[in-house]
Amino acid sequence: MRIIITGGSGLIGRELTATLAYAGHEVIVLSRNPAGVMDLPLKAKAVEWDGRTTAGWGHLVDGAEAIVNLAGANISGGRWSAERKKLLRESRLDAGKAVVDAVRSAGRKPSVLVQASAVGYYGSRGNEEVTETTPAGTDFLAKLAKDWEASTTPVEDLGVRRAIARTGVVLSPDGGAHPRMMAPFRFFVGGPIGSGRQWFPWIHFTDEVNALKFMIENESASGTYNVCSPTPVINAEFCRMLGRRMHRPCWLAVPGFVLRLLFGEMADVLLKGQKQVPRRLQRSSFRFIYTAADAALKDIIF
Secondary structure, three states: EEEEEEEOOHHHHHHHHHHHOOOOOOOOOOEHHHHHOOOOOEEEEEEEOOOOOOOOOOOHOOOOOOOOEEEOOOOOOOOOOOOHHHHHHHHHHHHHHHHHHHHOOOOOOOEEEEOOOOOOOOHOOOOOOOOOOOOOOOOHHHHHHHHHOOHHHHHHOOOOOEEEEEOOEEEOOOOOOOHHHHHHHHHOOOEOOOOOEEOOOOHHHHHHHHHHHHHHOOOOOEEEEEEEOOOOEEEHHHHHHHHHHHOOOOOOOOOOOHHHHHHHHHHHHHHHHOOOOOOOHOOOOOOOOOOOOHHHHHOOOO
8 A cells, every 4th residue: 555644754754654664555755855854664765845735746646545644834843923823824734735636636546534633623621521522722723723634624525535633742752742841850850830730631652653554544434533542641640750750850840921931822732731532542443552641651761
């Protein structure tokens, strides 16, 4: 099976590429800088694209079995200025439009498109349990995720099965949020963020990749899936677990006003949480490997 991954050079894309290639699939990673995509498995290759059009890669969709659209500028890549917000939005919508254009032009269309999204879709929900039927929030991140999902909706009218992955915080030793969370603990200044009572929807990177693979290979998988552990924890509890695993104290809480001074509106990603649960994955044949945060941390902290 030929599988095309946009944004395949990022944390999730790298892990997914390796897993799919080792399973025998041909994987094509679309990247702005294909020469910089290192250590690809034998059955994978990087192809250049501009993030906006089908130039140079659109023909590869003809005969491909699946597309995984992960493309989008890093949410935590900088303070959310008006310019940064524009980049976050355009990088997602432009990529989605390019994917739709490629599918529309293909003679033999893919069977499935897996569309990335994020738990931020739901906005801040307090202690409310968040399932796939929970409506979208109204803040910037919620609107961004909603529009990101909608960017590839037209492929459904072209007969392509579409699955949406609303992902929580991915725990991995190789990137993402986890190394940043570990940094204060290394210097003995780790602690809860804000009140510490906000929910922390997490997922081990192995379960994240397996969930995306499940959506590709399972012909009944369509619609929205919460991709997160079935056992979310509050931020303070997660920090205590992280401190124990790193043999460091968890004592210095970071006040919300300090985060807002440092990061502006982006601080809300850390200060507000969601009690996200993967209801549809739980009711399917999918099986999680890591359901306890402490076991996940034990696996990724060396």
